[in-house]
Amino acid sequence: MGQTLLQKVWDRHTVRRLPTGQAQLFIGLHLIHEVTTPQAFDMLRQRGIGVAFPERTYATVDHIVPTLDQTRPFADELAEQMMAALERNCREFGIRFSDLNTDRQGIVHVIGPELGLTQPGLTIACGDSHTSTHGAFGAVAFGIGTSQVRDVLASQCLAIDPLKVRRISVSGALGPGVYAKDVILEIIARLGVRGGVGFAYEYGGAAVERMTMDERMTMCNMSIEGGARIGYVNPDETTFAYLEGRPFAPAGEAFERAKDWWRSMASDPDAAYDDVVELDGAAIEPRVTWGINPGQSVGVSERIPDPASAAADGDAVSEALDFMGFTAGSPISGTRVDVAFVGSCTNSRLSDLREAARVVQGHRVAPHVRALVVPGSKNVRRAAEAEGLHEIFREAGFEWRGAGCSMCLAMNPDRLDGREVCASSSNRNFKGRQGSPTGRTLLMSPAMVAAAAVGGEVTDVRTLL
Amino acid sequence: MSELRPIDRIAGTAIPLRGNNIDTDRIIPARYLKAITFEGLGAHAFEDDRASMPNHPFANPAYAGASILVVNENFGSGSSREHAPQALKRWGIHACVGQSFSEIFLGNATTIGLPCATAAPEDVETLIATVEQSPATPMVLSVDAQSIEAAGRTVPLGMPAAVRDSLLTGQWDATGLLLADFDEVRRVADSLPYVDGF
Ligand code: SF4
Numbered sequence: 097m098g099q100t101l102l103q104k105v106w107d108r109h110t111v112r113r114l115p116t117g118q119a120q121l122f123i124g125l126h127l128i129h130e131v132t133t134p135q136a137f138d139m140l141r142q143r144g145i146g147v148a149f150p151e152r153t154y155a156t157v158d159h160i161v162p163t164l165d166q167t168r169p170f171a172d173e174l175a176e177q178m179m180a181a182l183e184r185n186c187r188e189f190g191i192r193f194s195d196l197n198t199d200r201q202g203i204v205h206v207i208g209p210e211l212g213l214t215q216p217g218l219t220i221a222c223g224d225s226h227t228s229t230h231g232a233f234g235a236v237a238f239g240i241g242t243s244q245v246r247d248v249l250a251s252q253c254l255a256i257d258p259l260k261v262r263r264i265s266v267s268g269a270l271g272p273g274v275y276a277k278d279v280i281l282e283i284i285a286r287l288g289v290r291g292g293v294g295f296a297y298e299y300g301g302a303a304v305e306r307m308t309m310d311e312r313m314t315m316c317n318m319s320i321e322g323g324a325r326i327g328y329v330n331p332d333e334t335t336f337a338y339l340e341g342r343p344f345a346p347a348g349e350a351f352e353r354a355k356d357w358w359r360s361m362a363s364d365p366d367a368a369y370d371d372v373v374e375l376d377g378a379a380i381e382p383r384v385t386w387g388i389n390p391g392q393s394v395g396v397s398e399r400i401p402d403p404a405s406a407a408a409d410g411d412a413v414s415e416a417l418d419f420m421g422f423t424a425g426s427p428i429s430g431t432r433v434d435v436a437f438v439g440s441c442t443n444s445r446l447s448d449l450r451e452a453a454r455v456v457q458g459h460r461v462a463p464h465v466r467a468l469v470v471p472g473s474k475n476v477r478r479a480a481e482a483e484g485l486h487e488i489f490r491e492a493g494f495e496w497r498g499a500g501c502s503m504c505l506a507m508n509p510d511r512l513d514g515r516e517v518c519a520s521s522s523n524r525n526f527k528g529r530q531g532s533p534t535g536r537t538l539l540m541s542p543a544m545v546a547a548a549a550v551g552g553e554v555t556d557v558r559t560l561l
Numbered sequence: 562m563s564e565l566r567p568i569d570r571i572a573g574t575a576i577p578l579r580g581n582n583i584d585t586d587r588i589i590p591a592r593y594l595k596a597i598t599f600e601g602l603g604a605h606a607f608e609d610d611r612a613s614m615p616n617h618p619f620a621n622p623a624y625a626g627a628s629i630l631v632v633n634e635n636f637g638s639g640s641s642r643e644h645a646p647q648a649l650k651r652w653g654i655h656a657c658v659g660q661s662f663s664e665i666f667l668g669n670a671t672t673i674g675l676p677c678a679t680a681a682p683e684d685v686e687t688l689i690a691t692v693e694q695s696p697a698t699p700m701v702l703s704v705d706a707q708s709i710e711a712a713g714r715t716v717p718l719g720m721p722a723a724v725r726d727s728l729l730t731g732q733w734d735a736t737g738l739l740l741a742d743f744d745e746v747r748r749v750a751d752s753l754p755y756v757d758g759f
Contacts, residue, residue, distance in 0.1 A: 108753065111745050114738055115730075116723040122749045124756070132642065134597035143736070148743075149750070160595060174595040181597045215755060225641035225665060241643035241669035242599075243734070251739035253746060257723060289582060290635045293664055323638070325664050350759040357754050389582050389638075412581060505591045526586040526639060533590070533609035 098364025100261045101217075101330055102296050105236045105361060109219045111253060118255045124218035125235075126153045126248045128191070129204045130160055130182040131507070132223030136245040137185040147189040149252040154213055155186050155193040158203045159507045161500035163470050166196055175508070189249075202473020202499045205229040205441035209313065210475050212342025216331035216358035221248050226441050226523065228319040231328030232312035233335055234361060236296070239320060259326065260294055260370035265301035268378035273558035275451070276311035277318075277443060277521070277541035279303065281383040281393045282375065284322040289391040292324025295370070298363065299329050303377035309338040310447040317442045318523050321390040330362040384428050384554055385525045385539040387416030392525075393539065396556045399427050419527060420536050421515070429554050431538070433519045435512060436467040436494075436549035437530075438542045440504035440522035444472030448521065448542040449480045453488040455546035455560050461493035462552025468495040468510070470502040494549070506531025519548035565731030568674055571656040571702045573628030575711070576618050577689040583632065584639035585666065589648040602644055603651030619652075623696040629709070631688050632659035636677075637666025646670040656702050658709060658718065660685050671724050674733050676704055678718035688716065704728050 099107075111120040126149075133155075140146070147153060160175040170176040186193040194200035194207060201207070205226050208214040216234035220227060225239035244254060266279055284291075297319045304312065312329045319327025329335075336355050339345040346354045381395040392413075394400065402424040403410040403417065417424055422431070438444070438452050449469065461467045469489050471477035477499055480486060486496045503510040504522040511531025512518055518530055518537050525537035538554065547557040593605045611620040618624050630649065636659045637645055646669050649657070657670065657677040670677045680688070691698055691712050700711040704725060707718045727733040739746075750756050 109749065111749050112742060114723075116727045116732065116738075118723045120739055122746060122753070124753065131594050135599055135643075138598070145736070145740075148746075152756075172595075177597055178595065218755065223641060225639070227641075239641040239665060241641050241646075241665065241672065243643060243669065243672040247736050247739055250736050251743070251746060252750070253739045255735040255739060257721065289638060290661065290663070293635075293661070320665075323635070323663070346755075346759045354755070354759045357759070389584070409581070415580070505586075507591050507595055524584075524586070524639065526584045528590055528609050529586050531592075533613060 097368055098366040100298065100363045100367045100369065101234055101328060101361055102236060102259065102261050105217055105219060114255055116255065118257055120253050121219055121256055123221045123248050123252050123254055124152065125213055125220045126252070127204050127208055127220065127222040128153060128155045128245065129224065130157050130178040132242050133185065133245055134178065134181040135242050136249060139246045140249055145250045147191065147249045150190040152252060153191045153249070155182060155191050156201055156204050156207050157182060157195060159501045159505065161196070161498065162508050163497035163500050163502050163510060166498055199474050202475065203441045203444065203501055205317065206445060206472035206476065209233065209309065210473055212339055212345030215339065215345065216335060217361035221254060225320045226317050228325065228327045229313050229317040229441055231316040231319070231326055232309060234328055234331035234358065236326060236328065238325060259296045261298055262292070262295045262371040262373060263298045263300060263369040264373045264375070266299070266303040266375045266377045267301045268303055268376050269306065270303055270377045270380065273382055273543060273561050274380055275541040275543065276307055276314040278380050278383045279377065280315045280318040281385070281390070281539065282380050284318065284391045285393050287322055287373065289321065289389050290323040292319065292322040295324050296326035296328065297322065297324040299327060304329060305332065308447060309334060310445045313445070314442055318390065321523055331358045382541060382544050382557055384544065386420065386422055386428055388419055388525060388527050390523065390525060390539060392416055394428050396429055396554065399425050429556060431554040432517065433465060433538065433548050433553060434516040435518040436461070436465055436545050437503045437518055437520045437522065438545050439470030439472070439502050441472060442523040443521035443542045444470060444476065446476050446479050449476070449485050452542040452546040453485045455543050455557055456492040456494065456550055457488050459492055459550040461549045465549050465552055467493060467549040468497055468503070470497045471499050473499045503530055505529060519545045519554065521545045566674065567731035568676060568728045568733065569704045571628060571676070573655065573700065574626065574697060575629040575631050575688065575692045575700050576624040576627035577631045577692050578618050579633060579689065581634040582638050583636050585637055585642050585645040586639055588637065588645040589642065594642060594644055599644065599647040599651070602648040603653070606648040606652040626653065628653060628655040629700055629702060630654045630657045631685060631692065632657060633685060634660040636662050638663040641665045643669045643673065646673055646675050650675050658685070658688065658702070671727060671733055672735060676720070676728055678702070678707070678720045680716055680718050684716045
């Protein structure tokens with residue numbers, strides 16, 4: 097019987113079985129950022145412990161970064177404090193830091209892959225739940241809390257419970273205007289926001305094999321929205337081609353040796369899975385969330401569900417409709433939006449910006465819509481500018497910003513006001529997520545966000561392509 | 562290094578919080594993550610929900626001083642912010658009982674010594690109804706016995722064996738455990754081809 101990638105990576109990284117029954121896993125790469133680490137470093141200081149493997153640790157700043165004026169000190173005093181704390185901690189403990197003065201700063205889940213730090217067969221940890229993104233490369237990547245950040249800093253290890261593996265196979269080809277974002281929204285709608293608890297999701301099948309690395313990252317990114325702490329795709333030629341020539345990827349003969357090892361870590365053809373789910377990629381249409389968790393989405397041609405006829409959990413549907421102020425049974429298409437946001441670690445990479453630009457080219461953002469594009473990293477921003485995408489966005493009436501998390505969770509000055517409705521390419525539509533306690537978020541692909549910006553309402557992007 | 566602090570018996574009154582999928586953005590809104598310590602987080606637990614729902618249990622003086630939080634399904638979903646269990650603990654919550662908890666939340670809570678135990682849906686409903694009727698009902702939760710006593714009834718609780726052991730032995734703070742055999746950590750590191758760049 098063959099093994100899954102998860103089992104192989106797990107076995108190679110197991111230090112020992114702990115008396116608690118958990119595994120002690122060695123962590124190959126620890127990514128850190130300003131929000132979840134200051135307390136962890138303080139705990140180390142209190143206990144007089146150092147960082148065990150500073151050379152396997154890499155820092156960036158993303159959540160609190162202002163995307164308009166980045167001069168120091170930041171206007172927001174608390175943001176400035178967090179930035180200064182990370183600078184001090186990296187200096188004191190000898191950790192590499194892509195700060196705002198480097199050309200490598202960006203959202204942690206965008207820069208890890210972009211710099212070639214993220215590689216197949218690694219265990220990766222980061223104090224952020226969307227660490228699942230890195231699984232796109234065939235890494236086993238855990239989102240962790242601050243005390244675990246302390247543990248990894250101190251020991252380069254995590255104490256962790258074993259996981260089951262669910263293989264999610266997407267067959268066929270996606271239609272035009274349908275993206276990885278729509279596939280993952282469909283999966284979460286189908287399996288539920290807690291369907292993945294206790295599982296790692298392995299994505300495969302023809303549609304996934306055909307996806308670019310950017311698209312695979314979008315899928316793995318939102319595994320956590322489906323309750324799965326980890327999502328991954330087996331490494332293949334697409335993965336290797338992406339990594340070749342990246343600053344931290346092996347080069348020359350080492351790259352060839354690396355490829356052999358990476359290949360050997362992929363799931364065996366006869367691997368056994370704890371569960372298997374199959375989807376037909378050709379049947380998926382662009383999707384939009386109508387509620388307050390990422391499982392509450394419908395196809396753009398569908399209607400907002402009715403609590404009375406909802407298969408399960410009518411209460412949850414009522415609560416969501418109440419908050420959103422939407423009417424059961426009305427079509428999602430045509431829902432008016434006030435804000436359009438293209439960004440976040442789910443969808444702020446070059447290909448995302450290209451697709452959004454393709455939709456807005458030659459159009460204007462509707463007069464009542466405030467629209468912004470926040471590239472995921474400085475590298476993405478530079479590459480997009482080299483192609484002239486910023487001009488396309490600006491001419492259409494979008495703002496073109498600096499790199500960071502921005503309106504995904506509004507820890508910087510970018511936020512919703514009052515009851516505004518936002519068409520957003522991010523990953524969470526929780527109450528209050530985008531900075532206004534009563535603000536409303538509709539999750540969709542970047543191309544659908546672009547279509548909503550132009551139409552001033554939820555619009556099927558396929559009519560604009 | 563950290564000393565061992567076993568956690569077993571938690572006695573006090575309870576606070577009921579109905580609803581599934583209560584996410585970490587609601588437990589502690591993101592704007593309070595903008596700080597370099599966890600201090601003061603307690604005052605902001607459920608701040609936006611309290612503001613928008615006058616009947617929110619965390620705004621109800623009848624539940625002031627409660628130490629056991631009773632919830633429904635998938636409590637603590639969403640982000641990995643440890644700020645969520647930190648805020649609850651600093652609010653005064655010493656244990657949670659619910660139908661289910663999100664994985665990362667459960668891990669974070671355990672690692673700061675905040676036990677989270679599961680109970681059957683009907684038992685959760687009974688506990689919630691009991692405390693809604695008489696907020697002053699005393700309850701005693703035992704990690705060892707895996708049960709909670711309230712109003713003359715004993716309700717069975719569930720907890721992953723690893724979580725229970727780590728609480729009872731006082732090893733819920735894993736740092737010491739992970740550093741205990743550091744030679745072995747180095748051996749594993751040396752066996753991985755990527756560690757020296759292939
Ligand atoms: S973009 Fe959003 S989800 Fe991603 S790391 Fe930043 S805040 Fe978290």
